[in-house]
Amino acid sequence: MSTIRNRTTLFAATTTAMLALALTACGPDGSGVKSSGQETANSGGAASSTASTSGAGGAKNTGTGSGAADTTSTVSGSGSGSKAASGSGSGSASGGTPVCATKDLAISAAYQGGPPYTHIVLTAKNTSGHGCRMNGFPEIQFLEGHRENVPAVAKSKPAAPVVLSAGAPAYALVKLSDGGKDENTEPVIAFSVGVLGSSALATVRAPGADGIAVDSAKWATGYWTPELRNGADDF
Structure with a gap:
C-alpha cells in the first residue's frame, strides 16, 4: 500500500x-x-x-x-x-457688305446752282435698314426715245468704295446742258435712274414746275460719292 x-x-x-x-x-x-x-x-x-x-x-x-x-x-x-x-x-x-439695290434707295433730284439750270444733284438715301455698297455711277435715262444711259465722267470716281450705313445718303452731280439759247434741248418732267448691280429702275421727278431741259450732246453724270466734291465734280 x-x-x-x-x-x-x-x-x-x-x-x-x-x-x-x-x-x-x-x-x-x-x-x-x-x-x-x-x-x-x-x-x-x-x-x-x-x-x-x-x-x-x-x-x-x-x-x-x-x-x-x-x-x-x-x-x-x-x-x-x-x-x-x-x-x-x-x-x-472682306467686302461682305451687299450691293445697294434700287429698291433699297430713295432717289430724288434737286437743282444745283441757279439759272441757267445746267446741273442737278441726285440724292440716293439708303432706306434698307442695313449697310450697303454703292457701285459706280447712276444709270440715267432722261428721254423715252433715247435709250442710252447718260455717260459718266471718270475724274469724279471716288478712290474708295462708297458704303452707306442705314439712312445715309450718296450724291451724284449730273450735267444737263451748257445753258445756251441755241442748244437743242428737250424738256423732261420725270426720268429713270438705276444703280449698277440692280436691274430695277426708279422713276425720279425732275425739279421745278416746268421740269428740266436736257441736251443729249452735252449731258454727263458723276459717280456716286458720300458728298459733292469741289473740282472733281466740276464738269
Whole structure:
C-alpha cells in the first residue's frame, strides 16, 4: 500500500510540473496569442488604411481630373465663341457688305446752282435698314426715245468704295446742258435712274414746275460719292 501511494504522489507531482511548464511556455500573460491577434489586427488595419488612402486618392484624383476637364471645356467654349465673333467680323471687312439695290434707295433730284439750270444733284438715301455698297455711277435715262444711259465722267470716281450705313445718303452731280439759247434741248418732267448691280429702275421727278431741259450732246453724270466734291465734280 505504501508503494502505491508513493507512485501516485510522484505521478501527481510530475503532472503538476508539466502543466506548469506548459503554462510558462504559452506565456502566462497570453502574449503569444495577443501578439498574433495584434499582428492580424495591425495587418487588417494597414489594409484598411491603404484602402482608405487609395479611395481618397482616387476620389481626389477623379475630382481634380474632372475639374481640369471642365476648365478646359469652358476655355474651349469661350475660345470658340471668340472665334465665331472674330469670324463674323472678318466677313464684313472682306467686302461682305451687299450691293445697294434700287429698291433699297430713295432717289430724288434737286437743282444745283441757279439759272441757267445746267446741273442737278441726285440724292440716293439708303432706306434698307442695313449697310450697303454703292457701285459706280447712276444709270440715267432722261428721254423715252433715247435709250442710252447718260455717260459718266471718270475724274469724279471716288478712290474708295462708297458704303452707306442705314439712312445715309450718296450724291451724284449730273450735267444737263451748257445753258445756251441755241442748244437743242428737250424738256423732261420725270426720268429713270438705276444703280449698277440692280436691274430695277426708279422713276425720279425732275425739279421745278416746268421740269428740266436736257441736251443729249452735252449731258454727263458723276459717280456716286458720300458728298459733292469741289473740282472733281466740276464738269
